Amino acid sequence: MKRQLFIATSLSAALAGCGAIGTKLTGNDRVHAILDAGENLDLALIGTHGLVREYSTRDISPDFPINSLDTPVDATYVHLMRTAFTSFRLVVDGVVDRPLSLSLAQLNAMPQTAQITRHDCVEGWSAIAQWSGVALRDVVAMARPRKEAGFIVFRTFDRDANGVPYYESLDFSQALHPQTLLALKQNGAPITPDRGAPVRLKIPTQLGYKSAKWVRHIQVVPSLAHLFGGQGGYWEDQGYQWYAGI
Ligand SMILES: Nc1nc2c(c(=O)[nH]1)N[C@H]1C(S)=C(S)[C@@H](COP(=O)(O)O)O[C@H]1N2
Ligand SMILES: [Mo]
Numbered sequence: 280m281k282r283q284l285f286i287a288t289s290l291s292a293a294l295a296g297c298g299a300i301g302t303k304l305t306g307n308d309r310v311h312a313i314l315d316a317g318e319n320l321d322l323a324l325i326g327t328h329g330l331v332r333e334y335s336t337r338d339i340s341p342d343f344p345i346n347s348l349d350t351p352v353d354a355t356y357v358h359l360m361r362t363a364f365t366s367f368r369l370v371v372d373g374v375v376d377r378p379l380s381l382s383l384a385q386l387n388a389m390p391q392t393a394q395i396t397r398h399d400c401v402e403g404w405s406a407i408a409q410w411s412g413v414a415l416r417d418v419v420a421m422a423r424p425r426k427e428a429g430f431i432v433f434r435t436f437d438r439d440a441n442g443v444p445y446y447e448s449l450d451f452s453q454a455l456h457p458q459t460l461l462a463l464k465q466n467g468a469p470i471t472p473d474r475g476a477p478v479r480l481k482i483p484t485q486l487g488y489k490s491a492k493w494v495r496h497i498q499v500v501p502s503l504a505h506l507f508g509g510q511g512g513y514w515e516d517q518g519y520q521w522y523a524g525i
Pocket of ligand 1: 345
């Protein structure tokens with residue numbers, strides 16, 4: 280309680296004294312306001328979402344279910360998998376000043392962060408694992424989103440039985456959250472093909488369906504209206520809530 284009060288007081292003081300920082304900032308201005316503000320301002324700038332609990336290594340679940348569409352079997356993905364993803368590129372584009380095409384080596388060379396967090400599937404199961412990789416906010420900041428940027432869309436390699444691709448999306452509060460991760464490893468080992476290799480999203484503040492596996496393309500877009508069913512995700516297009524905060 281005391282700690283919460285302290286955080287609230289110091290944050291409102293910090294925010295009042297720093298007129299450039301506010302929720303109305305968009306695109307790159309918002310990205311940089313958050314990054315420049317330093318760790319102490321995270322809780323204010325991420326609004327009501329807060330930080331989820333982090334666990335210790337002894338809490339790691341011995342069995343973590345695999346629960347998604349099938350691992351892709353198309354020629355492109357199979358080739359990438361057989362060649363240790365050496366020609367894989369994570370493309371970041373859309374309304375950005377600096378589109379990116381990042382190899383796995385480049386992602387591994389960026390500052391790495393790790394978290395032991397709980398994954399909660401909407402179907403009612405949970406499991407704890409350690410995830411490590413690159414904070415999504417670092418990649419977003421590198422791409423320099425423009426003012427009109429509103430959402431970050433994740434395009435993946437997998438499709439359902441009818442050929443409909445999986446996809447997901449986050450707003451900037453979710454994407455810049457310090458625990459939102461482009462995961463390259465699970466429990467210290469590279470993400471396996473069944474788990475979404477080589478890069479998956481891990482967003483522990485949201486239900487499992489937001490944590491897109493097999494991410495190949497990150498698009499920064501002004502609006503979600505023109506993508507697939509217009510609801511911002513594969514499951515959202517079938518009636519799930521877009522906001523999946525836990
Ligand atoms: N690309 C892709 N990502 C996905 C899914 C999927 O079908 N395709 N399923 C989601 C759901 S509902 C859950 S619970 C988690 C499961 O991740 P896991 O297989 O590593 O447990 O992946 C999420 N990410
Ligand atoms: Mo899920």
